[in-house]
Amino acid sequence: MSPMTAEQARDPDHFPGLAVAIPLGVQHVLAMFVSNLTPAIIVAGAAGFGFGSPDPAPMIYMIQMAMLFAGIATLMQTIGLGPVGARLPIVQGTSFAFLPVMIPIVAGQGVAAMAQLTTAAVIGGLFHACVSSCIGRIRFALPPMVTGLVVLMIGLSLMRVGVQYAAGGVAAQGTPAYGAGTSWMLAGIVVVVTLGLSFYGRGLWSTASVLLGLLAGYGVAAAMGRVSLAPVAAAGWVMVPQPFHFGFAVSFPAILGFCLMGFISAIESIGAVSAICEGGAGRPATDRELIGATSADGLGTALAGMFGAMPNTSFSQNVGLIAITGIMSRHIVTIGALFLILCGFAPKIGALITTIPIEVLGGGVIVMFGMVASAALSILSGVAWTQRNMLIFGVALSIGIGLELEPDAVSHLPGTLRIILTSGVLPAALVAVILNLAVPDRVSAA
Structure with missing residues (x-):
């Protein structure tokens, strides 16, 4: 195969061939995999049916839907559906931005609270899609000082969750196990390996550093006898998504919160689209691309909520990956989306994720939420x-x-x-x- 020209590399419609597209598509999935699943795990834990609960089935379902609808929403962006979608290499995933609103709604309320949350996601997502056409006209009200503050608040609001997980989880609070040295050791291994690979790794080793750090912590936890694969054996081979899996319940606080956060998510997507076009194609984003991207955000969130998943948005880490590879092809991201959809139908993958000790996940969460705050400082540096x-x-x-x-x-x-x-x-x-x-x-x- 002849090498790509510079013009082909910057063309979103160019297909570089399967030999290039498949590994790069999988690389996009590895870059966002852990971040995509973490919000669902945090919401399940806040509601009271997370790690260590007697029945892991609701959390497994949420994990599966996070993968499935991240893939479907990504296809909306790369392939498009009429006016919906930017038709650019944009990877969609579960949004951290909504967590500060979602956690108070479900805190300690169990599975029943998920009906309010997912119903609000449907209504808020549709509202988000409807107002996408006017997002460009209200950008004047959201300068970098405001958007940077919002991103910083998201990171600061969630840092407590990372420390709680690393210390043993909310369920362990008040017991001698909370804050034990072994818990912090497992979390520390994840942090050290992640940082080491990020600083000194190359290619996939650096791109998937958080995932590899979790695998390192998981291996040590398994050697300590902290891992049980019983949930994997009990899980089925195929999971079919169910409309309104958690039910339908109207909560005005949840709906208002989702609608307001929809504006924040839209601005995040505008930033991601602008960065992709300027960094990957050397041109500013068009109005059609911006409107298509934000409408896909909203419809993707509404569709995910309809089947019991969390709201989604464009993932900035994948924007950086495009800058690193220098290849703008949307078809590469389409292949990654298909891989996510396949994973979403395989509940044994979700069951395997629930076997990760919470301290190991805590190490990864500390890194991820720290990076959210760091991204905010980068935005604010231009103020x-x-x-x-x-x-x-x-x-x-x-x-x-x-x-x-x-x-x-x-x-x-x-x-x-x-x-x-x-x-x-x-x-x-x-x-x-x-x-x-x-x-x-x-x-x-x-």
């Missing part, structure tokens, strides 16, 4: 830190973190407002947007 911007950022950050740390401060408010205000992300974003629009843009010395 002109005038006195105005520092005050807006500081007030929004203070209110967002303060209400999340002290939720009883708004205990007298109605339930809907209480959930929204204590999410951390939404109050910080709303305050930042309002102040940014209301305060005159005077350049003052910082």
